[in-house]
Amino acid sequence: MSSTYAADELLVAYLDNQLDPQQRLQLEQRLAGEPALAERLTLLARSNLPFKQAFAPLLDEAPVQQLSEAWPLTVATPQTGISRRGLIAAAVGFLALGIAGDRVYLQFNQPEDNWRGLVAQYMALYTPETLAGADESATQIAAQLQQTGDRLGISLPAQKLVLKGAELKNARVLAYDDRRIAQLTWLDTQYGALALCIIQQRGQQQPAESERRQGMNVVYWxxxxxxxxxxxxxxxxxxTALAAHLQHALST
Structure with a gap:
């Protein structure tokens, strides 16, 4: 996780014009030779996640000492104000350590039917390393599923959430405005982070449909x-097959 965190921090410092000329030149040379790093820069550059609104409520609770010891900053941090770089760094740190628990707040002013877009922007920050260090026990995950299900009014039995080739890593409740979003996250051994997100929404049943957001595949119903x-x-x-499995599992 440390290498991914450092790379994101450096890239956002680049976007925020916070690198000195030598650091900027070195990074641009790396970007020319590392397609994955260049793709990550493009993602961070086009993201319109309101990081300040989303993560500012958590900054006072962040274990600064723990974060600074685990991931020392590679470039100088401004002494005043909160930069976008610092907020993305905090976001990555929260995701990696689970510091935010079930109180990650996505405070957006977006139409209700755009919640999938909000989640996709949030999920775009995940990498395999984000979840690799999450080693919750079966008992802890079962408790998380129980708490998450209780808050959303849905049963989430662990035995029905087993996905082939993927390990369930955690369950938590995110929120935007006054709406709660349950997020169950797996680490797929081949493709990385995989998440099932759920909101309470009364209305008609809707069959599964597919779309792409933030370079990821989405199935929704x-x-x-x-x-x-x-x-x-x-x-x-x-x-599509995984979604069909989950749709059936959670309806019985």
Whole structure:
């Protein structure tokens, strides 16, 4: 995780014009020879996540000492104000350590039907390393599923959430405005982070449909009480099969 964190921090410092000429030149040379790094820069540059609104409520709770010891900064940090670089760094740190627990707040002013876009922007920050260090026990994950399900009014039994080739890493509740979003996250051994997100949404049942957001595949559906979206980098056909499995598992 440390290398990914350092790279994101450096890239955002580049976007925020906070690198000295030598650092900027060195990074541009790396970008020319490292397609993955260049793609990550493009992602961070085009992201319109309101990082300050999303993560500012958590900054006072962040264990600064722990974060600074785990991931020392590679470039100088401004002494006043909160930069976008610092907020993305905090976001990555929260995701990696689970510091935010179930109190990550996504405070957006967006239409309700755009919640999948908000989640996709958030999920775009995940890398395999983000989840690799999350080693919750089966008992801890079961407790998280129970708490998450209770808050969203849905049963989330662990035995029904087993996905082939993927390990369930955590369950938490995110929120935007006054809406709660349940997020169940797996680490797929081949494709990385995979998440099922759920909101309470009364209305008509909706069959599964597919789309792409932030370079990821999404399958979404509704059962009349909740709306669901499965998002990840898995191929379209595999995502459809996984979504069908989860749709059936959570309806019985």
């Amino acid at each position: 509704a059962d009349g009480n909740h709306a669901f979206m499965l998002i990840g980098h898995n191929p379209t056909g595999e995502m």
